[in-house]
Amino acid sequence: MRGCTWICLALFLVMAGCANDKEENKEVTSENDVDAARNFIRSALDGNWREARRFMLQDSTNTQLLDTYENNYQTHMNKEDKRGYREASITLFDTREVNDSVAIIKYSNSFKKQKDSLRVVRMDGTWLVDLKFSFPQTDTSAHAH
Structure with a gap:
Protein backbone atom coordinates (compact mmCIF):
# COMPACT_ATOMS: atom_id res chain seq x y z
CA MET A 1 0.00 0.00 0.00
CA ARG A 2 2.82 2.35 0.88
CA GLY A 3 4.45 1.79 -2.56
CA CYS A 4 1.18 2.64 -4.32
CA THR A 5 0.94 5.91 -2.38
CA TRP A 6 4.45 6.93 -3.46
CA ILE A 7 3.71 6.07 -7.09
CA CYS A 8 0.49 8.11 -7.03
CA LEU A 9 2.30 11.04 -5.41
CA ALA A 10 5.09 10.88 -7.99
CA LEU A 11 2.57 10.79 -10.86
CA PHE A 12 0.69 13.73 -9.37
CA LEU A 13 3.89 15.80 -9.14
CA VAL A 14 4.83 14.97 -12.74
CA MET A 15 1.36 15.94 -13.97
CA ALA A 16 1.43 19.20 -11.98
CA GLY A 17 4.86 20.01 -13.38
CA CYS A 18 3.64 19.46 -16.94
CA ALA A 19 0.67 21.75 -16.37
CA ASN A 20 2.93 24.52 -15.06
CA ASP A 21 5.26 24.20 -18.06
CA LYS A 22 2.31 24.74 -20.40
CA GLU A 23 1.27 27.88 -18.50
CA GLU A 24 4.80 29.33 -18.47
CA ASN A 25 5.41 28.63 -22.16
CA LYS A 26 2.10 30.10 -23.24
CA GLU A 27 2.83 32.51 -26.09
CA VAL A 28 1.24 35.96 -25.96
CA THR A 29 -0.81 36.72 -29.06
CA SER A 30 -2.64 39.76 -30.39
CA GLU A 31 -6.32 39.44 -31.21
CA ASN A 32 -6.68 42.97 -32.59
CA ASP A 33 -4.92 46.26 -33.26
CA VAL A 34 -5.04 47.42 -29.63
CA ASP A 35 -3.64 44.09 -28.39
CA ALA A 36 -0.74 44.32 -30.86
CA ALA A 37 0.11 47.85 -29.76
CA ARG A 38 -0.19 47.00 -26.06
CA ASN A 39 1.89 43.80 -26.42
CA PHE A 40 4.61 45.65 -28.34
CA ILE A 41 4.70 48.56 -25.87
CA ARG A 42 4.76 46.23 -22.84
CA SER A 43 7.61 44.19 -24.33
CA ALA A 44 9.61 47.33 -25.11
CA LEU A 45 9.00 48.82 -21.65
CA ASP A 46 10.19 45.55 -20.12
CA GLY A 47 13.31 45.54 -22.30
CA ASN A 48 12.19 42.27 -23.89
CA TRP A 49 13.30 43.11 -27.43
CA ARG A 50 12.93 39.58 -28.80
CA GLU A 51 9.28 39.59 -27.75
CA ALA A 52 8.76 43.13 -29.10
CA ARG A 53 10.00 41.96 -32.52
CA ARG A 54 7.20 39.38 -32.61
CA PHE A 55 4.66 42.22 -32.61
CA MET A 56 6.49 44.35 -35.20
CA LEU A 57 6.15 44.45 -38.99
CA GLN A 58 9.32 42.76 -40.20
CA ASP A 59 11.19 44.95 -42.66
CA SER A 60 14.68 46.43 -42.75
CA THR A 61 13.65 49.91 -41.56
CA ASN A 62 11.65 48.64 -38.58
CA THR A 63 14.43 46.22 -37.68
CA GLN A 64 17.00 49.02 -37.83
CA LEU A 65 14.83 51.27 -35.64
CA LEU A 66 14.27 48.59 -33.03
CA ASP A 67 17.97 47.63 -33.07
CA THR A 68 18.79 51.28 -32.30
CA TYR A 69 16.33 51.39 -29.39
CA GLU A 70 17.62 48.10 -28.03
CA ASN A 71 21.23 49.31 -28.25
CA ASN A 72 20.30 52.56 -26.48
CA ASP A 100 -9.89 47.76 -42.04
CA SER A 101 -6.19 46.90 -41.86
CA VAL A 102 -4.54 50.06 -40.46
CA ALA A 103 -5.05 51.80 -37.11
CA ILE A 104 -3.29 54.56 -35.19
CA ILE A 105 -3.02 54.01 -31.43
CA LYS A 106 -2.28 57.01 -29.17
CA TYR A 107 -0.71 56.09 -25.84
CA SER A 108 1.69 57.03 -23.06
CA ASN A 109 3.34 55.25 -20.16
CA SER A 110 3.17 56.22 -16.50
CA PHE A 111 6.96 56.64 -16.27
CA LYS A 112 7.58 59.30 -18.93
CA LYS A 113 3.96 60.47 -19.38
CA GLN A 114 4.65 61.56 -22.96
CA LYS A 115 1.91 60.98 -25.53
CA ASP A 116 2.98 59.08 -28.62
CA SER A 117 1.41 57.18 -31.51
CA LEU A 118 1.92 53.78 -33.09
CA ARG A 119 0.71 52.63 -36.47
CA VAL A 120 -0.61 49.08 -36.41
CA VAL A 121 -1.21 47.16 -39.64
CA ARG A 122 -2.89 43.85 -40.37
CA MET A 123 -0.74 41.60 -42.53
CA ASP A 124 -2.01 38.12 -43.43
CA GLY A 125 -4.54 38.32 -40.59
CA THR A 126 -1.98 39.35 -37.95
CA TRP A 127 -1.80 42.81 -36.38
CA LEU A 128 1.76 44.23 -36.26
CA VAL A 129 3.34 47.54 -35.22
CA ASP A 130 4.92 49.62 -38.00
CA LEU A 131 7.54 51.84 -36.36
CA LYS A 132 8.18 53.82 -39.54
CA PHE A 133 4.98 55.78 -38.89
CA SER A 134 6.21 57.09 -35.54
CA PHE A 135 9.77 57.68 -36.69
CA PRO A 136 9.74 58.41 -40.44
CA GLN A 137 13.30 59.77 -40.47
CA THR A 138 15.87 57.77 -42.38
CA ASP A 139 18.59 58.54 -39.81
CA THR A 140 17.89 56.36 -36.76
CA SER A 141 20.87 57.72 -34.85
CA ALA A 142 18.69 60.67 -33.85
CA HIS A 143 16.68 58.25 -31.67
CA ALA A 144 19.64 56.84 -29.81
CA HIS A 145 19.57 59.50 -27.08
Missing part, protein backbone atom coordinates in the same frame (compact mmCIF):
# COMPACT_ATOMS: atom_id res chain seq x y z
CA TYR A 73 18.49 50.62 -23.76
CA GLN A 74 21.41 48.21 -23.25
CA THR A 75 24.29 50.70 -23.39
CA HIS A 76 23.01 54.13 -22.33
CA MET A 77 20.04 53.68 -20.01
CA ASN A 78 20.67 53.56 -16.26
CA LYS A 79 19.16 50.94 -13.94
CA GLU A 80 16.67 53.38 -12.42
CA ASP A 81 15.21 54.30 -15.81
CA LYS A 82 15.03 50.64 -16.84
CA ARG A 83 13.16 49.88 -13.62
CA GLY A 84 10.87 52.87 -14.20
CA TYR A 85 9.94 51.59 -17.65
CA ARG A 86 9.44 48.00 -16.42
CA GLU A 87 7.12 49.20 -13.65
CA ALA A 88 5.23 51.64 -15.89
CA SER A 89 1.63 51.12 -16.86
CA ILE A 90 0.34 51.82 -20.35
CA THR A 91 -2.39 54.40 -20.94
CA LEU A 92 -4.26 54.19 -24.24
CA PHE A 93 -5.89 57.47 -25.23
CA ASP A 94 -7.34 56.92 -28.67
CA THR A 95 -7.64 54.40 -31.46
CA ARG A 96 -8.25 55.69 -34.97
CA GLU A 97 -9.08 53.15 -37.64
CA VAL A 98 -7.64 54.40 -40.93
CA ASN A 99 -9.18 51.44 -42.76
Whole structure:
Protein backbone atom coordinates (compact mmCIF):
# COMPACT_ATOMS: atom_id res chain seq x y z
CA MET A 1 0.00 0.00 0.00
CA ARG A 2 2.82 2.35 0.88
CA GLY A 3 4.45 1.79 -2.56
CA CYS A 4 1.18 2.64 -4.32
CA THR A 5 0.94 5.91 -2.38
CA TRP A 6 4.45 6.93 -3.46
CA ILE A 7 3.71 6.07 -7.09
CA CYS A 8 0.49 8.11 -7.03
CA LEU A 9 2.30 11.04 -5.41
CA ALA A 10 5.09 10.88 -7.99
CA LEU A 11 2.57 10.79 -10.86
CA PHE A 12 0.69 13.73 -9.37
CA LEU A 13 3.89 15.80 -9.14
CA VAL A 14 4.83 14.97 -12.74
CA MET A 15 1.36 15.94 -13.97
CA ALA A 16 1.43 19.20 -11.98
CA GLY A 17 4.86 20.01 -13.38
CA CYS A 18 3.64 19.46 -16.94
CA ALA A 19 0.67 21.75 -16.37
CA ASN A 20 2.93 24.52 -15.06
CA ASP A 21 5.26 24.20 -18.06
CA LYS A 22 2.31 24.74 -20.40
CA GLU A 23 1.27 27.88 -18.50
CA GLU A 24 4.80 29.33 -18.47
CA ASN A 25 5.41 28.63 -22.16
CA LYS A 26 2.10 30.10 -23.24
CA GLU A 27 2.83 32.51 -26.09
CA VAL A 28 1.24 35.96 -25.96
CA THR A 29 -0.81 36.72 -29.06
CA SER A 30 -2.64 39.76 -30.39
CA GLU A 31 -6.32 39.44 -31.21
CA ASN A 32 -6.68 42.97 -32.59
CA ASP A 33 -4.92 46.26 -33.26
CA VAL A 34 -5.04 47.42 -29.63
CA ASP A 35 -3.64 44.09 -28.39
CA ALA A 36 -0.74 44.32 -30.86
CA ALA A 37 0.11 47.85 -29.76
CA ARG A 38 -0.19 47.00 -26.06
CA ASN A 39 1.89 43.80 -26.42
CA PHE A 40 4.61 45.65 -28.34
CA ILE A 41 4.70 48.56 -25.87
CA ARG A 42 4.76 46.23 -22.84
CA SER A 43 7.61 44.19 -24.33
CA ALA A 44 9.61 47.33 -25.11
CA LEU A 45 9.00 48.82 -21.65
CA ASP A 46 10.19 45.55 -20.12
CA GLY A 47 13.31 45.54 -22.30
CA ASN A 48 12.19 42.27 -23.89
CA TRP A 49 13.30 43.11 -27.43
CA ARG A 50 12.93 39.58 -28.80
CA GLU A 51 9.28 39.59 -27.75
CA ALA A 52 8.76 43.13 -29.10
CA ARG A 53 10.00 41.96 -32.52
CA ARG A 54 7.20 39.38 -32.61
CA PHE A 55 4.66 42.22 -32.61
CA MET A 56 6.49 44.35 -35.20
CA LEU A 57 6.15 44.45 -38.99
CA GLN A 58 9.32 42.76 -40.20
CA ASP A 59 11.19 44.95 -42.66
CA SER A 60 14.68 46.43 -42.75
CA THR A 61 13.65 49.91 -41.56
CA ASN A 62 11.65 48.64 -38.58
CA THR A 63 14.43 46.22 -37.68
CA GLN A 64 17.00 49.02 -37.83
CA LEU A 65 14.83 51.27 -35.64
CA LEU A 66 14.27 48.59 -33.03
CA ASP A 67 17.97 47.63 -33.07
CA THR A 68 18.79 51.28 -32.30
CA TYR A 69 16.33 51.39 -29.39
CA GLU A 70 17.62 48.10 -28.03
CA ASN A 71 21.23 49.31 -28.25
CA ASN A 72 20.30 52.56 -26.48
CA TYR A 73 18.49 50.62 -23.76
CA GLN A 74 21.41 48.21 -23.25
CA THR A 75 24.29 50.70 -23.39
CA HIS A 76 23.01 54.13 -22.33
CA MET A 77 20.04 53.68 -20.01
CA ASN A 78 20.67 53.56 -16.26
CA LYS A 79 19.16 50.94 -13.94
CA GLU A 80 16.67 53.38 -12.42
CA ASP A 81 15.21 54.30 -15.81
CA LYS A 82 15.03 50.64 -16.84
CA ARG A 83 13.16 49.88 -13.62
CA GLY A 84 10.87 52.87 -14.20
CA TYR A 85 9.94 51.59 -17.65
CA ARG A 86 9.44 48.00 -16.42
CA GLU A 87 7.12 49.20 -13.65
CA ALA A 88 5.23 51.64 -15.89
CA SER A 89 1.63 51.12 -16.86
CA ILE A 90 0.34 51.82 -20.35
CA THR A 91 -2.39 54.40 -20.94
CA LEU A 92 -4.26 54.19 -24.24
CA PHE A 93 -5.89 57.47 -25.23
CA ASP A 94 -7.34 56.92 -28.67
CA THR A 95 -7.64 54.40 -31.46
CA ARG A 96 -8.25 55.69 -34.97
CA GLU A 97 -9.08 53.15 -37.64
CA VAL A 98 -7.64 54.40 -40.93
CA ASN A 99 -9.18 51.44 -42.76
CA ASP A 100 -9.89 47.76 -42.04
CA SER A 101 -6.19 46.90 -41.86
CA VAL A 102 -4.54 50.06 -40.46
CA ALA A 103 -5.05 51.80 -37.11
CA ILE A 104 -3.29 54.56 -35.19
CA ILE A 105 -3.02 54.01 -31.43
CA LYS A 106 -2.28 57.01 -29.17
CA TYR A 107 -0.71 56.09 -25.84
CA SER A 108 1.69 57.03 -23.06
CA ASN A 109 3.34 55.25 -20.16
CA SER A 110 3.17 56.22 -16.50
CA PHE A 111 6.96 56.64 -16.27
CA LYS A 112 7.58 59.30 -18.93
CA LYS A 113 3.96 60.47 -19.38
CA GLN A 114 4.65 61.56 -22.96
CA LYS A 115 1.91 60.98 -25.53
CA ASP A 116 2.98 59.08 -28.62
CA SER A 117 1.41 57.18 -31.51
CA LEU A 118 1.92 53.78 -33.09
CA ARG A 119 0.71 52.63 -36.47
CA VAL A 120 -0.61 49.08 -36.41
CA VAL A 121 -1.21 47.16 -39.64
CA ARG A 122 -2.89 43.85 -40.37
CA MET A 123 -0.74 41.60 -42.53
CA ASP A 124 -2.01 38.12 -43.43
CA GLY A 125 -4.54 38.32 -40.59
CA THR A 126 -1.98 39.35 -37.95
CA TRP A 127 -1.80 42.81 -36.38
CA LEU A 128 1.76 44.23 -36.26
CA VAL A 129 3.34 47.54 -35.22
CA ASP A 130 4.92 49.62 -38.00
CA LEU A 131 7.54 51.84 -36.36
CA LYS A 132 8.18 53.82 -39.54
CA PHE A 133 4.98 55.78 -38.89
CA SER A 134 6.21 57.09 -35.54
CA PHE A 135 9.77 57.68 -36.69
CA PRO A 136 9.74 58.41 -40.44
CA GLN A 137 13.30 59.77 -40.47
CA THR A 138 15.87 57.77 -42.38
CA ASP A 139 18.59 58.54 -39.81
CA THR A 140 17.89 56.36 -36.76
CA SER A 141 20.87 57.72 -34.85
CA ALA A 142 18.69 60.67 -33.85
CA HIS A 143 16.68 58.25 -31.67
CA ALA A 144 19.64 56.84 -29.81
CA HIS A 145 19.57 59.50 -27.08
